[in-house]
Amino acid sequence: MLKMEIRNLGQSGLKVSAMGLGCMGMSEFYGETDENESMATIHRAIELGVNFLDTADMYGVGRNEELVGKALIGRRDEVILATKFGNVRTPEGGFAGVNGKPEYVKSACDASLKRLGVEVIDLYYQHRVDPDVPIEDTVGAMADLVQQGKVRFLGLSEAGVKTIRRANAVHPISALQTEYSLWSREPEDELIPLCRELGIGFVPYSPLGRGFLTGAFKKFEDLPEDDFRRMNPRFQGENFTKNLELVKKIEEMAAEKSCTPSQLALAWVMAQGQDIVPIPGTKRRKYLEENVQASGVLLSKADLEQIDSIAPIGITAGERYPALQMSRLNL
Numbered sequence: 001m002l003k004m005e006i007r008n009l010g011q012s013g014l015k016v017s018a019m020g021l022g023c024m025g026m027s028e029f030y031g032e033t034d035e036n037e038s039m040a041t042i043h044r045a046i047e048l049g050v051n052f053l054d055t056a057d058m059y060g061v062g063r064n065e066e067l068v069g070k071a072l073i074g075r076r077d078e079v080i081l082a083t084k085f086g087n088v089r090t091p092e093g094g095f096a097g098v099n100g101k102p103e104y105v106k107s108a109c110d111a112s113l114k115r116l117g118v119e120v121i122d123l124y125y126q127h128r129v130d131p132d133v134p135i136e137d138t139v140g141a142m143a144d145l146v147q148q149g150k151v152r153f154l155g156l157s158e159a160g161v162k163t164i165r166r167a168n169a170v171h172p173i174s175a176l177q178t179e180y181s182l183w184s185r186e187p188e189d190e191l192i193p194l195c196r197e198l199g200i201g202f203v204p205y206s207p208l209g210r211g212f213l214t215g216a217f218k219k220f221e222d223l224p225e226d227d228f229r230r231m232n233p234r235f236q237g238e239n240f241t242k243n244l245e246l247v248k249k250i251e252e253m254a255a256e257k258s259c260t261p262s263q264l265a266l267a268w269v270m271a272q273g274q275d276i277v278p279i280p281g282t283k284r285r286k287y288l289e290e291n292v293q294a295s296g297v298l299l300s301k302a303d304l305e306q307i308d309s310i311a312p313i314g315i316t317a318g319e320r321y322p323a324l325q326m327s328r329l330n331l
Contacts, residue, residue: 002296004049007277009201012174014123014153016080018270018295020052021045021288022205022281023068027060032224035067037284042071044285046078048292054177054205054279056084056127057112061093065115076118082175083112084127084157098328100130102141109145125155125177129331135159135167143171155203160330161190164198173200180204180278182213182265182307183234183246183316196275204269207278209234209316212243213265215251231322239318249310259297262287266294268307 005018026038042053055068065083072079085108088096099108105126112121124145126138145151153174156167167173176195180187181204195202208214210229217223220230220240229235234243247261254264262280269278280291299307319326 002048002293004051004292004295007201007274009123009153009175009203009277010173010195010275011199012153012172012201014080014174014201016052016277017050018277019050019266019292020054020082020203020277020279021050022279023053023055023064024059025281026067026283027064029059029227033283038067039071041283041285041288042068043075045288045292046075048289050288050292051078052080052082052277052279054082054203054281055116056087056125057108057115058084058087058089058127061089061091062111062115065112069116069118073117080122081116081118082123082125082155083116083121084125084155084177085109085112086127086130098128098130100126100133100135100138102137102144105138105141106145109150113150120149121151123153123155123175124151125157125175126159127157128328129156129159129163131331135163136170139167139170139173146171157205158329158331161194163331164191164194164200168198168200173198175201175203177203177205177279179206179320180269180276181207181209182250182268182311183209183243184320185311185313188313192273192276196273202273202276204276204278205281207269207280208262208265213247213250214260214262215247218244232320233318233322234316234320236318242317246311246315253303253306253310257297257303259294260290262290263294263297264307266291267297267299268304270295271299271304 007018055064088099090096142154155175157177223230250261254261282288
């Protein structure tokens with residue numbers, strides 16, 4: 001069995017497995033859910049050396065944190081647990097904007113600790129930047145949580161360059177979580193260089209392009225009817241067809257390397273630096289095991305150059321999110 005490498009998330013002292021597990025889809029957004037299989041997937045991840053679990057208070061309107069907490073009963077000390085606040089949901093599941101007010105930060109943290117059934121959160125992210133609250137106020141409140149022993153390390157998600165600098169001046173930021181994959185390479189322009197300058201770890205979410213890069217989807221109808229990807233511009237109309245061309249090239253190269261497209265895509269992300277820790281999400285053990293094997297796929301300089309020619313920055317058709325959600329990125 002492959003031994004999972006340990007990486008430093010920036011210069012904060014936070015050490016995690018070289019690949020994490022995104023738990024979002026276990027509770028919402030990607031079709032049917034199965035709590036027993038999801039919990040078995042978390043347990044299998046720990047067995048395979050994947051010790052970095054990622055959730056958020058908005059996933060399943062709190063249900064995902066509860067599921068993760070349940071899975072960790074008796075195993076809390078085996079994992080680095082990350083969760084997020086800031087995207088507000090109504091009890092019925094509607095979206096109620098972003099909140100970065102200091103008093104909200106503290107109440108959200110207490111609620112997450114209760115749902116997770118833990119005494120401390122290892123890595124606490126602001127899920128989206130609140131444009132109406134100075135980042136200094138939000139991070140100041142997050143820093144208070146560190147002082148109180150409720151949180152160990154701080155992170156930001158989908159924050160812009162200026163915001164990251166301002167936040168890091170208030171309290172060291174340990175990790176930036178942003179979408180990054182062979183079809184979302186924009187962070188290479190400014191965000192990853194900035195993280196390296198400031199000693200911040202980089203955590204790519206959706207490193208498999210929301211599953212598109214796995215080759216699992218050949219037509220729009222392959223997506224479950226209640227799957228949020230049906231609203232995603234990259235999965236629609238001509239964009240879908242054009243993006244399939246990219247997947248075909250990745251599939252061809254994966255065949256040459258005797259690995260799956262998923263493994264090639266993950267190996268590429270992991271090869272971008274020791275300070276980069278992708279968190280592919282899955283709710284099934286078989287996909288988890290496939291993903292973990294990506295750490296054994298070694299890419300030569302020639303391989304990386306070939307991938308660059310296949311998937312240069314800007315190759316993907318369509319925006320990452322619908323317009324409203326796009327307006328909340330990189331603030």
